[in-house]
Amino acid sequence: MVPKALRKITDTLWELPRSHKPGMLVSARFYGSRALLQGMDEAVFEQAANVATLPGIVGHSLCMPDGHSGYGFPIGGVAAFDATDGVISPGGIGFDINCGMRLVATSLAWEEVQPRLTELVDRLFAAVPAGVGGKGFVKLRPSELRTLSEQGMRWCLKRGYALPEDLERTEERGCVAGADASRVSERAVERGINQIGTLGSGNHYLEIQVAREENILDKPLAEALGIRIPNQVLIMYHCGSRGFGHQIAADYLALFLKVMQSKYGIPVRDRELACAPLASPEGQDYFKAMNCAINMSFVNRQVILHRIREVFSDVFARDPLELGLHQIYDVTHNTAKIERHRVEGVRRELLVHRKGATRAFAPGMEGLPAVYRDTGQPVIIGGSMETGSYLLTGVDGGAQSFFTTAHGSGRIMGRRQAKKQFNGRELAESMRQRGIYLRTASFSGLAEEAGGAYKDIDEVAAATEAAGLSHRVARLLPVGNIKG
Amino acid sequence: MPYQYLDDLTAADVAFRAEGDSLEEVFSAAWEATLGVMIELPEDEEPSESGPLTAGAGPGTLRTRVQRRIALSAPQADLLLHALLEEQVYLKDAEGLLLRLESCRVEERGDCWQASAVAAGERIDPVRHHLGTDVKAVTWHRFELLQQHGRWRATVILDV
DSSP, X not given: XXXXXXXXXXXXXXXXXXXXXXXXXXXXXXXXXXXXXXTSOHHHHHHHHHHTTSTTEEEEEEEEXXXXXXXXXXXXEEEEEETXXXXXXXXXXXXXXXXXXXXXXXXXXXXXXXXXXXXXXXXXXXXXXXXXXXXXXXXXXXXXXXHHHHHTHHHHHHHTSOOHHHHHTBGGGGOOSOOOGGGSOHHHHHHHTXXXXXXXXXXOEEEEEXXXXXGXXXXXXXXXXXXXXXXXXXXXXXXXXXXXXXXXXXHHHHHHHHHTTTTTOOOOSSGGGOOEETTSHHHHHXXXXXXXXXXXXXXXXXHHHHHHHHHHHHHHTXXXXXXXXXXXXXXXXXXXXXXXXXXXXXXXXXXXXXXXXXXXXXXXXXXXXXXXXXXOOEEEEBOOTTTOEEEEEEOGGGGGGTXXXXXXXXXXXXHHHHHHHOOHHHXXXXXXXXXXXXXXXXHHHHHHTOGGGBOOHHHHHHHHHHTTSEEEEEEEEEEEEEEO | OOEEEESSSOSSSEEEEEEESSHHHHHHHHHHHXXXXXXXXXXXXXXXXXXXXXXXXXXGGOOOOEEEEEEEEESSHHHHHHHHHHHHHHHHXXXXXXXXXXXXXXXXXXXXXXXXXXXXXXXXXXXXXXXXXXXXXEOOTTOEXXXXXXXXXXXXXXXX
C-alpha cells in the first residue's frame, strides 16, 4: 500500500518528503512505474524513510524498482553517507555481503549446446555444490582463508583459478582495498572455510542461457560486451560470501547494537538499522571485515568459473578459451563502498550502501576497465528461473542514484505461500517441457523459487531504463539451471 | 505444533512464531522451527518417487550420530534465544551438522540468563536428507520473546 504522502516527481520517480516521519534528514525516493510501486509492501516505504534518519546521509534515501521489504534497509535500498561524519550500517549491505552476479560468454550457439545440455547441467551440478551443507573442493587452512579475503581474486590468479582478464572484468578488479582479516572473527572463518566454490541456496543459482536474436535490444552494445553470434550461449550465476560473510554481518550487527546508542547517541529505530560512525573504531573494524567478505565472495565466484571452464572443456573436449569462455562482468549487489560523486555540484567522498542494488557506472567513469570505457559498465539483473534475466549498461542518467540500478525482480509472494501453491517436482517437469533442464538440491526450495513468486523482470528492467538508471542490452533466456 | 511459519512478515525470507509454557519449551520449539527450514519435516514430506538416490528422511529420522553440548549466556532472555539459534546456524556451517535439541535448560542467574543444552544429530547428507533452504542468519527484524497469560511466544525471522 502506497503512503498517502507519496508524491509523484515523474512517471518513474516518487518521493516521500522529509515531513513524512520525524527525524528524516532527507527525503526518500522510489524508482519505478506506478504499478511497480503499488505492488511494493508498506514496509518498503517505512524502511526507506527510516534510512533517511541516519546521521550523515547525503542526497536522498533511495529505493530501486525491484524494491521489497528487508531488514532495516529495504531490498533495493541505496543510501550514501559522508565518508567523514556519516555512518556505516550492516543492514544497508545485508547478511550476504557481496551477493552478486557473474556473466560469462561462450562462443557456442544453442544448436551446438542443446544435444549436450543434460550432460552439462548434470556435470555442473556435481562440480558446483549447492544447497544446505554444500562443501567446496578447495581445501584451506584458516590462515589461507584470511589471506584470500585480503587478496581477493589476486589469490585466484596465483593459484591458477583465474586469468588476468577475469580480474579486469570484475567490479573492483575482484579485490576491494582496505580488507583486514584481523577484524574477522574465528567463527566467520570456521563457517566459511569449506564453502569456497559453492552456490548456497534460496535464490542462488547457476544458469545456462541463450541470447536469442529477437531478444537483443541493442545490437552494437551487445557485440561490444561480447554477444556476437546468433543464439549465443552464456552462463550466469548468483551467489555470495556464504557463511563467512553472513557471520561477519551478524558479528558487527551485534556489536553496533551495543554501542550505537550508548556510545554514539544514535537512536535505535530498528535493530536491523544498527549503525556506527564510519570513522569510529567499531565502524572501521566492520568496514575492514566487510571488505574481507566482499573479496571472499569474488574468490567464490571465480572458483566457480574455474569449475565451469573445466566442465565445458571436458564435455566439448576443447580448451575453455577455444570455447570462448570469457567473463563479461561480475557485479556485486550487497556492499558499501567509498566512491566520489557530485552532490549539488560539489564532488564528495561518500560511503555508498547498496543493498539489493547494482552499481551502474556510465561510459567514461573512472573504475571501469578499458574494454568498457566507451560502453559503460555491464549490469546483470537476474530474473526468476522461469523468466530469464537482463544484461544492461550504466548510463549518464545514473548520476541521480549514485550510479545505481536494480538487481533482480523482487519477490511478491512469501516462501511458504509459494510452497503451498507450487509443487517442486511438478515445476521441474513443467520447466523441462518448456525447454529448461534443471537440477536442484531441494524440490521444496525449488517451489519457493517459482516464477510466480517474483515481479515481472521485463517491467523492472524497463523501469530502470525509463528512469534513466540503466540501458537494456539483451534479454537472456534460461535453458539449464542448477539450484540449491 | 509448538510453532508455525508466517507468511505475512516477510516475502523473501522465513518467519515463524514458536510457543511454550516455559522458556525451555519455547527455545526448543524455535530450534525445531529453524531446523524445519533446512530439512523436510515428516508431515511435509512429499512421497518419494524413486529409490535410494532420491529418498530422504525428515528430522523424525535424523539419526543420532553426534552430540554437541551448548552453554550460552546473555543479559536478557530474548538475547539468549537469539544466541541459541545463531549457534544452531553456526554448527550447520562450521561442522556440517543438522541437530535436534535433546535437552535444554534456561535459567536466570543474577543479572544474566544462561542456557545449557544438548543437541544431537548427524552430518548433512544431500543424498539421504530431504534438504530445504539454507539459513544464513537469525535476523533482529521483529525479533521478540514475550510472555502473555503465562505462555511464552517468540517471533523470529531467518535470512535464507
